[in-house]
Amino acid sequence: MAAKKPAERPNASKEELLKYYREMLLIRRFEEKAGQLYGMGLIGGFCHLYIGQEAVVVGLEAAAKEGDKRVTSYRDHGHMLACGMDPKGVMAELTGRIGGYSKGKGGSMHMFSKEKHFYGGHGIVGAQVPLGAGLAFADKYLGNDNVTFTYFGDGAANQGQVYETYNMAELWNLPVIFVIENNGYAMGTSVKRSTKSPSLWERGAAYGIKGEAVDGMDVLAVKAAGEKAVAACRAGQGPYILEMMTYRYRGHSMSDPAKYRTREEVEKMRSEKDAIEHVRDLLLQGGLASDEDLKAIDKEIKAQVNESAEFAKDSPEPPVEELWTDIYA
Amino acid sequence: MATEVLMPALSPTMEEGTLAKWLVKEGDAVKSGQILAEIETDKATMEFEATDEGIIGKLLIAEGTAGVKVNTPIAIMVEDGETVSDSPAPKVAEAVAPAAEAPASVPAKAADPAPAPVVAAKGWPHTDLPEGPTKTMTVREALREAMAEEMRRDPNVFLMGEEVGEYQGAYKISQGLLDEFGAKRVVDTPITEHGFAGIAVGASWGGLRPIVEFMTFNFAMQAIDHIINSAAKTLYMSGGQMGSPMVFRGPNGAAARVGAQHSQDYAAWYAAIPGLRVCMPYSAADAKGLLKSAIRDPNPVIFLENEILYGRSFDVPTDPDFTIPFGKASIIREGRDVTIVSFGIGVAHSLLAAEVLAKDGIEAEIINLRTLRPIDYDTVLASVQKTNRCITVEEGFPVGSIGDHMASTIMQRAFDYLDAPVITCTGKDVPMPYAANLEKFALITPAEIAAAAKSVCYR
Numbered sequence: 148m149a150a151k152k153p154a155e156r157p158n159a160s161k162e163e164l165l166k167y168y169r170e171m172l173l174i175r176r177f178e179e180k181a182g183q184l185y186g187m188g189l190i191g192g193f194c195h196l197y198i199g200q201e202a203v204v205v206g207l208e209a210a211a212k213e214g215d216k217r218v219t220s221y222r223d224h225g226h227m228l229a230c231g232m233d234p235k236g237v238m239a240e241l242t243g244r245i246g247g248y249s250k251g252k253g254g255s256m257h258m259f260s261k262e263k264h265f266y267g268g269h270g271i272v273g274a275q276v277p278l279g280a281g282l283a284f285a286d287k288y289l290g291n292d293n294v295t296f297t298y299f300g301d302g303a304a305n306q307g308q309v310y311e312t313y314n315m316a317e318l319w320n321l322p323v324i325f326v327i328e329n330n331g332y333a334m335g336t337s338v339k340r341s342t343k344s345p346s347l348w349e350r351g352a353a354y355g356i357k358g359e360a361v362d363g364m365d366v367l368a369v370k371a372a373g374e375k376a377v378a379a380c381r382a383g384q385g386p387y388i389l390e391m392m393t394y395r396y397r398g399h400s401m402s403d404p405a406k407y408r409t410r411e412e413v414e415k416m417r418s419e420k421d422a423i424e425h426v427r428d429l430l431l432q433g434g435l436a437s438d439e440d441l442k443a444i445d446k447e448i449k450a451q452v453n454e455s456a457e458f459a460k461d462s463p464e465p466p467v468e469e470l471w472t473d474i475y476a
Numbered sequence: 477m478a479t480e481v482l483m484p485a486l487s488p489t490m491e492e493g494t495l496a497k498w499l500v501k502e503g504d505a506v507k508s509g510q511i512l513a514e515i516e517t518d519k520a521t522m523e524f525e526a527t528d529e530g531i532i533g534k535l536l537i538a539e540g541t542a543g544v545k546v547n548t549p550i551a552i553m554v555e556d557g558e559t560v561s562d563s564p565a566p567k568v569a570e571a572v573a574p575a576a577e578a579p580a581s582v583p584a585k586a587a588d589p590a591p592a593p594v595v596a597a598k599g600w601p602h603t604d605l606p607e608g609p610t611k612t613m614t615v616r617e618a619l620r621e622a623m624a625e626e627m628r629r630d631p632n633v634f635l636m637g638e639e640v641g642e643y644q645g646a647y648k649i650s651q652g653l654l655d656e657f658g659a660k661r662v663v664d665t666p667i668t669e670h671g672f673a674g675i676a677v678g679a680s681w682g683g684l685r686p687i688v689e690f691m692t693f694n695f696a697m698q699a700i701d702h703i704i705n706s707a708a709k710t711l712y713m714s715g716g717q718m719g720s721p722m723v724f725r726g727p728n729g730a731a732a733r734v735g736a737q738h739s740q741d742y743a744a745w746y747a748a749i750p751g752l753r754v755c756m757p758y759s760a761a762d763a764k765g766l767l768k769s770a771i772r773d774p775n776p777v778i779f780l781e782n783e784i785l786y787g788r789s790f791d792v793p794t795d796p797d798f799t800i801p802f803g804k805a806s807i808i809r810e811g812r813d814v815t816i817v818s819f820g821i822g823v824a825h826s827l828l829a830a831e832v833l834a835k836d837g838i839e840a841e842i843i844n845l846r847t848l849r850p851i852d853y854d855t856v857l858a859s860v861q862k863t864n865r866c867i868t869v870e871e872g873f874p875v876g877s878i879g880d881h882m883a884s885t886i887m888q889r890a891f892d893y894l895d896a897p898v899i900t901c902t903g904k905d906v907p908m909p910y911a912a913n914l915e916k917f918a919l920i921t922p923a924e925i926a927a928a929a930k931s932v933c934y935r
Contacts, residue, residue, distance in 0.1 A: 216682070250715035259714035266681055266718070271705050277671050278706060281678020288634070288660065288684055311671025318666070473716035474750050476774035 159367055161435040167209065167366045168426045169444055171201035174225045175423060176452045177234055178397075181224065181241055184456060185401045190241045193270075194255045197225035199396035202422035203328055204229035206369025207296055207389075210377045214291065218266040218279040219298035221256035222328075222395075226298065230263045234451060238459035246462030250469055273306030275299060276325070280312045280386075283323035294322045294380040302333025304347045313354040313386070320385040324376045325351070327390040328363065334399040335407040348390035358388030364420040394420065478533055478558065480549040486515060486522045488732045489783055493517045494542040495550060504532045505556075512551070513539075518616065518787040519648045528553065533560040605761055606798065610791040618760035618792055619649050619725075619781065622767035623687060625796060627657055630685060633771055636663035636676060637689030637726075646691045647727060647786055673699030673724070677706045680722040680776075687771060690726035693742050693780060707776035708751030723770045725779035728756070729821065729871045730908060730919060732784070739908035739915075741872035743819065746778040747848040748876075753777040753802055754849040758823035760790035762846055765800030773802070782821045803850035807859070811839035814929045815859040817882055818869035819845040822920065826869050829925035838933055848878060856882065857890050864895040865932040869925050874902040896932040901925050 157164060178196040185194050197204075200222075208229045211217075219226045227237050232248065240247025240258050248258045256270040266282060269275040279297025286293040303309060304327055316323050327347050331338055344350060348358035357379070361372040369391065376387035394416045398405040405413075430436040483493065494516040500506055511523045512532075533554035537544055544550065552560055613621070627633045634657075639646045641654040641664040654662040665672040669690065676686040690696045696703065703724055711719035729741040746754045753775050757763040763781070770777035792798075808823060809830055816826045823844045830840040841859050845851060860866045866886055868879030879900030886898055904918045 218678075248715065249713055249717075252715055253713040257713035259710070259717050261714075261717045266678070267710070267714070269706070271701055274674060274701060274706055277674025277702070278678035278681070281675035281680070282682040283678075284675055285679045285682025285684045288632075288679070289682075308670045308674060311666075311668040312675065314666060314668065315671055315675060473712045473714075475753075476711055476716075476719040476721070 157367060157429045157433065158371070161430070163209070164426055164430050164435060165444070167202075167205050168423065168430065168441070169448065170205045170208075170229060171366065171423045171426065172445065172448045173234070173451065174198075174201045174205070174228050176448050177228060177238070177455065178224060180452045180456050181238065182397070182401065184238075184242065184459070189460060190255070191243065192254055193221065194241065194401045195222040195399065196397040196401075197222055197395070199416070199422075200328060200330060200363065200393045201225060202366040202369050202425075203326070203363045203391045203393055204298075206366040207326065207373040209366075209370040210373030211294075211296065214264065214293040215377075216264040216266060216279075216282045216286070216293060216295040217298070218275045218282065218295065219268065220272065220275055220300060220303060221268070221270050222300070223256065223258060223268045227258060227260070227263075227265055227268075230260075230265050232260050232263050232265060234455035235458040238455040239462045242459040242462070243464065244459060244462035245465045245469070246458060250473075251465040252469065252473065273299060273303040273308050276303065276306070276309045277312045279325075280316045280321050280323050283316070283321040283386075284319065287319070287321055292322070292381045294324055294377055296324050296326055298326045298328055300333060301327060301329040301331065301338050301347060302336070302341070304329075304350070305333075305341060310350070310354070313351055313356055316386040317354045317356050320383065322380045322383075323386045324373075324380055325356075325358075325386060325388045327388065328393055329390055330393045330395045332395070332399070332407065335403070335405075337407065346390060348388045351386075351388040356386050356388055357384075358390065360390045360392060363391030363393035364422045364425065366422055366426060478552050478554045478560065479528070479530070481512065481526075481551040481553055483537075483544045483546050483548045483550050484515070484524055485546045486517050486524075487519055488734050489787075490517050490519075490546060492543050492545045495537050495539055495544050496521060498535060498539045500532050502532050502535055506530060506532060506553075518614070520644075526553075530555055531558075533558070605791070606793055606795065609794045611794050612789050613760050613792050614787055614789050615757070615760045615763045615781070616647070616649055616786040618764035618790075619767055620651060620653070622764045622771070623650070624653060624656065626768055626771040627653070627661060630771075632683065633685045633687065634661040634663060635687045635689060636665055636672060638665055638667055638691050640664060640689050645689075647783060649786070650689065669695050669698040670702065673702040674706060676722060677702050677720055677776075680707070680720040681710070681718050685771065686722045688722065688724045690724065692738060692783075693726055693728040694738050694740055696724065696726070696742070703746075703752070703776070703778070704749055708749050711775070712751060719774055720776045721774045723767070723777045723779055725767070725770075726781060727783040727786070728780035729782055730784075730903075730915070733910060733912060733915060734908075735910045736907035741780075741820075741870065741903065743780055743848055743870060744872050744876055744878050744881075746780075747851075747878060747881075749849075751776065752849055753847065754780070755802070755847050756780040756820040757846065758785070758808075758820055758844050760788070761792045761798075762800060762844070764792050765798055766802075766846060768799045769802060772799070780820065785821055785824070788824075800846065802847045803852050805846055805852035805855040806844045807841060807855065808844045809840065809842040811841035811863070813838045813863055814840050814865040814867065814933055815856065815863045816840050816842045816867055816869055816925065816929065817845065817856055817879075818842065819848060819878070820871070822869040822871060825920060825922045826925055828922035829929065832922065832926045833929055836930070836935065838929060838935065840929055845878075851882075853885055853889070857886065860886055860890050861893045864893055865929075866894070867899045867901055867925070867928045867932055869901045869920060871903050871920055874900065874905050877902050896934065899928040899932055901928050
């Protein structure tokens with residue numbers, strides 16, 4: 148992973164940097180709140196937090212246009228917030244309430260928004276990869292220039308269906324961007340304990356797919372790589388792989404004691420590579436924002452997250468009739 | 477020494493074919509590997525090669541002859557200097573004795589009419605067919621016509637699968653579709669079921685209506701995660717925002733002599749899953765009417781075909797708007813004494829059993845379920861209330877069968893009408909054996925169905 152780059156001249160405007168700061172902070176505060184609500188028993192089952200990886204989705208969403216699609220795994224809260232889904236609806240889904248995006252019937256891992264072109268939220272590791280290529284297949288068939296961001300982790304990268312999909316995506320020249328969020332650990336198994344491949348993106352070369360590794364803790368680097376991939380994809384050059392080198396600060400899920408890595412490793416990453424601190428530094432050191440400006444944003448985000456939590460607590464549980472709806476269209 | 481050249485079996489289920497063209501003439505010297513003739517099966521036109529060198533002494537079957545049974549002598553090969561008259565007359569009767577005939581050690585069942593041709597449903601009440609003109613077509617043609625009509629109707633319907641395009645379909649179901657609709661809509665895939673099933677589900681979310689052909693449903697086990705976790709559950713998990721309007725189709729169940737990994741009936745597996753629709757046609761009319769409904773349906777539909785039925789002919793309404801609704805069984809034969817509930821090829825076996833039973837004065841009522849999700853319980857229960865006896869017939873394994881579910885439903889909803897326990901006739905609880913005699917024992921037979929029907933009639 149590249150070293151911390153605090154004070155270089157950013158290739159982004161003040162407005163852009165403030166936007167990324169705000170969006171990343173929203174994800175982090177939202178996830179912290181979700182962790183709290185889980186601890187209080189208001190969220191059940193599995194809950195996988197995105198804390199640490201915020202720059203990946205925020206940077207890539209900055210490269211997307213209306214009509215582009217996204218699909219991901221079960222660690223999906225960040226993706227939903229980044230593509231503009233309402234935090235209230237996401238949080239209420241986490242609490243299993245009627246106000247949630249899936250009326251409380253999907254939960255943390257299974258959420259969708261047709262309006263925002265967010266196609267889940269998938270609980271089966273790697274299954275979203277052909278699904279994402281299928282969305283891209285539809286766009287190509289329909290003759291538009293949309294692209295699909297198909298996110299998966301370093302763990303899913305060892306699933307066979309990923310390579311079945313690479314093969315067909317390149318064969319059929321599908322407008323799909325495969326985003327490998329390499330946070331170093333597939334649950335408790337580190338990348339070096341699961342593969343001898345020196346890098347994951349290079350596996351695409353076997354199918355003729357271009358790609359690159361990206362500093363996934365640097366939102367500007369992510370955005371630049373995303374723009375390059377999107378441009379190639381929209382120009383009809385077929386799929387592209389972006390391996391985002393990132394890190395999750397929290398456990399795999401809420402029930403993960405994280406004994407497979409040291410506290411020091413996590414602390415080092417937090418203090419040296421944190422994506423939000425990076426943008427904060429750029430804003431402050433570049434004289435683009437004051438401490439007070441950022442505090443005001445922090446306050447605003449906190450209020451927004453609290454509002455979503457209140458909504459998620461107040462929204463009623465789905466009525467019993469909902470058990471029997473939405474099975475067939 | 478003259479030798480006979482016999483009509484070859486060119487597929488596991490081929491019983492006869494057309495000798496389309498001779499590529500040699502009498503007196504020609506041929507070498508091993510030389511192409512002698514083109515033979516047309518119901519699946520494809522195949523080249524037939526000499527396995528030995530020699531001289532074509534006589535061509536016994538004229539080119540263009542249809543319905544030439546497997547193992548019929550079609551030519552006589554002689555050695556150099558020899559003529560046909562030098563050699564003994566070919567023993568045609570011996571030559572046509574099918575290899576699959578049960579060996580003497582197998583207890584013969586006199587009543588077992590299995591190899592006899594299926595009697596068409598004509599003459600029996602066929603309450604599902606609307607009034608109007610019909611034409612005769614095979615199940616294969618009916619499936620093809622259904623796809624072609626629906627592809628003409630909706631530009632977002634497309635077919636994908638292994639060998640569906642340039643090869644014209646492994647079982648010729650998609651023959652001609654590539655020519656009409658082009659490679660954009662008839663998509664040949666690599667051999668990668670898990671991957672292309674997932675891509676198809678994604679495409680259905682993206683606004684298309686995929687028809688996924690599995691070369692057989694045995695291979696769909698590689699893809700079952702996408703069928704169930706991705707296709708069947710998404711409408712529910714998304715709170716109704718997005719479903720998967722698509723069809724998964726292909727041959728299901730046993731063909732002939734293809735062994736354990738290619739001979740499983742998945743009816744009960746898929747019928748267990750909420751969110752799926754499951755069709756299992758018997759006749760060509762079922763095939764056409766149900767497949768058109770399936771393609772138009774906004775839900776993921778499992779469409780279980782049968783290779784042995786592909787070549788059988790039935791009457792099909794010519795009305796282009798003919799469809800069969802889901803959840804509506806047909807009473808394919810009326811009777812007062814016992815209800816036989818079946819679907820798919822089980823209906824064919826049941827019809828044969830009913831003929832046998834009729835000779836003993838037992839009139840069976842046969843219900844063709846046609847769809848297994850939803851199931852038309854009302855038609856079954858009404859029939860049981862009339863006959864007071866019921867057996868179920870399917871090819872699948874016995875544990876957790878459709879018959880088990882039906883028996884339990886009948887017990888719960890019509891217990892007082894039953895004069896005998898419901899008997900569930902199924903395939904045997906064994907992986908499908910390869911040996912011809914063992915395979916016969918593993919499959920449900922008309923004789924077993926007739927015996928079960930007699931048993932519930934206490935006869």
